[in-house]
Amino acid sequence: MARTLTARLHQTDGPNGIRLFEVFDHRFLRVRQTVGPNTLRDYAMDVAILGPTARTVQHNDRHWLWLAAAAAGVLLLSLLVLYLGQASPLLLLPLAGLLLAATIICINQFLHSRRQLLIFDSRYAAVPLVELLVNQPEPDSYQAFVAGLCADIESLVRDKGLSPADLRAGELRSLRKLLEQQAIDLPTYEGAKQTLLAQAG
Structure with a gap:
């Protein structure tokens, strides 16, 4: 029918x-x-x-928040290694910049994934x-x-x-x-x- x-x-x-x-x-x-x-x-x-x-x-799509936290954690670890003088700044500074950009992108995606x-x-x-x-x-x-x-x-x-x-x-x-x-x-x-x-x- x-x-x-x-x-x-x-x-x-x-x-x-x-x-x-x-x-x-x-x-x-x-x-x-x-x-x-x-x-x-x-x-x-x-x-x-x-x-x-x-x-x-x-x-919210929380996986973006977890990715942001992971990127921020690696960023802090790389800055700590840089501060202690265990690695060359020429090597770690570009990596730190990429990690900072990745953290910002992930946080932005998390905020824009908010739905009611x-x-x-x-x-x-x-x-x-x-x-x-x-x-x-x-x-x-x-x-x-x-x-x-x-x-x-x-x-x-x-x-x-x-x-x-x-x-x-x-x-x-x-x-x-x-x-x-x-x-x-x-x-x-x-x-x-x-x-x-x-x-x-």
């Missing part, structure tokens, strides 16, 4: 990244995240699995499933999509008269499908399964 596209949000994530969110029939959400030519994540879910509210987090994410977790197991970029150049379409998604989540639960037990059972089934789609890994699924079963008992 053909589904009707009821909401769509396209976001650019860095120079080569794309995030695409599509809601069908006010019920099914498809998420596609790509970097360059390679698809990193492509999965779909029933929106009833999502919690009615989202949380906002700040995210709006995260929708699964309703009961709190597994993060949807990450939207908050600071995008088209805030109106972003806000309309988020408001529509929240309304779809609430209306689906309300209109179908789903109880907490129904929602937990549906969440467990949906998480199993997301595991098969490789949207979540096995340890995450097993942890969520234990959480849901404990809440049911």
Whole structure:
């Protein structure tokens, strides 16, 4: 049966990244995240699995910070060797200059990698499933999509008269499908399964 596209949000994530969110029939959400030519994540879910509210987090690519720390450490070591007179300044000064430039570049990349994410977790197991970029150049379409998604989540639960037990059972089934789609890994699924079963008992 053909589904009707009821909401769509396209976001650019860095120079080569794309995030695409599509809601069908006010019920099914498809998420596609790509970097360059390679698809990193492509999965779909029933929106009833999502919690009615989202949380906002700040995210940085911390590997740039670790690279900056490593370059700064080697820079300090080379300056110490130079200070103690254990090596020729003609040899170490160019190296120190390169390390200083590398440190500055890495810190700059770290600062520019800062992103604000709006995260929708699964309703009961709190597994993060949807990450939207908050600071995008088209805030109106972003806000309309988020408001529509929240309304779809609430209306689906309300209109179908789903109880907490129904929602937990549906969440467990949906998480199993997301595991098969490789949207979540096995340890995450097993942890969520234990959480849901404990809440049911």
